[in-house]
Amino acid sequence: MMVVSLPVMFTSCGDDDNDDDIPTVDTPIVGTWGASVTDEDGTVFLTYTFRNTGMFTAQFNDESDSFEEVSKQVINGSYTYTQSANHLTMRGNYTGGGSFGLTVKCVIEGNTMTWTEDDGTVTVFTK
Numbered sequence: 001m002m003v004v005s006l007p008v009m010f011t012s013c014g015d016d017d018n019d020d021d022i023p024t025v026d027t028p029i030v031g032t033w034g035a036s037v038t039d040e041d042g043t044v045f046l047t048y049t050f051r052n053t054g055m056f057t058a059q060f061n062d063e064s065d066s067f068e069e070v071s072k073q074v075i076n077g078s079y080t081y082t083q084s085a086n087h088l089t090m091r092g093n094y095t096g097g098g099s100f101g102l103t104v105k106c107v108i109e110g111n112t113m114t115w116t117e118d119d120g121t122v123t124v125f126t127k
Contacts, residue, residue, distance in 0.1 A: 001127060028108045029081045029088070033125035048125070055079050058100075075100045085107075088115070 032049045044059040058075040077092020077100060088106035093099050104115040111127040 020058060027083050028080055028115070029079075029083075029106070031127050032114050033127055035123050037126040046123070046125070047095070050079060050081075054080070056092070058090075081106065 008072075008081075029038050029050045030052045033045065034048075035046045037044045037046065039082045041048045042062070049057045051057075056075075056077060056078075060075075074095045075092040076095075076121050077090055079088065079090045081088045086105050087103070089103045091101050102117075104117050107114045107116075113124045113125040113127070115125070117123075
């Protein structure tokens, strides 16, 4: 005797068209963060907006000679953030062409986010 099992599917005719079906990232990184980085050549203003969909937008407004290639650039891309490991990885593309990639140690305490890069560079953002 052979037993055949068929999957049972249920359908619903309700109002399911909402944003609850979008995969979200619910971490303290979600929101808009700003920082300024100053060196001997001037100041660069950084703004990162992390959305709960795993996507981000970054804007660089440059007043220095050392960062001319990113002057007033916008980057759109995706990110992964592991809060327990303090690990943030971002991948994206510049509006004018070119790609962007960065992995940093990322510690968030309240409205302050601190990035530490492999070379020891520290950037502090506020929300």
